[in-house]
Amino acid sequence: xxxxxTKVLKYFTIxxxxxxxxxxxxxxxxxxxxxxxxxxxxxxxxxxxxxxxxYWKLKNKDFKILILNGLSVINPMYRQYYMDLFDALWTKYDx
Numbered sequence: 506x507x508x509x510x511t512k513v514l515k516y517f518t519i520x521x522x523x524x525x526x527x528x529x530x531x532x533x534x535x536x537x538x539x540x541x542x543x544x545x546x547x548x549x550x551x552x553x554x555x556x557x558x559x560y561w562k563l564k565n566k567d568f569k570i571l572i573l574n575g576l577s578v579i580n581p582m583y584r585q586y587y588m589d590l591f592d593a594l595w596t597k598y599d600x
Contacts (some may be wrong), residue, residue, distance in 0.1 A: 508553050508560075510540040520561040527530055537573035569595065 506524045511517050515581055527533040537553045572595075576587055 506535045506537055506557075507540045507551075508537070510544075515522065519556050525561055528561075528570060532576040534577065536578065537571055572599050578590070 506522070507518045508522060512519050517523065524535050527535045537550045537557070539550050539553070554568070554571070557563060557571070561567075563571075572591065576584065576591060581585055584587060
């Protein structure tokens, strides 16, 4: 899911992006990724997460699903490190 680029390229508005319906689907794991952030003037997917949280009105548990789906595809050699880091940070900031 590349919310910024699909909006810029006029495929969908962020709010009406059809991929939202898959957020809680156990068989389809949507995650945030990028086509080419450099084209759009930023170099991380942080802004993509921010706009989805805003436009989709995501609750923390839904936001967490997106993040964990993304972490699940990290190279297995590094995955546990990032999962542990995420768990520590999420526990610290989850309200």
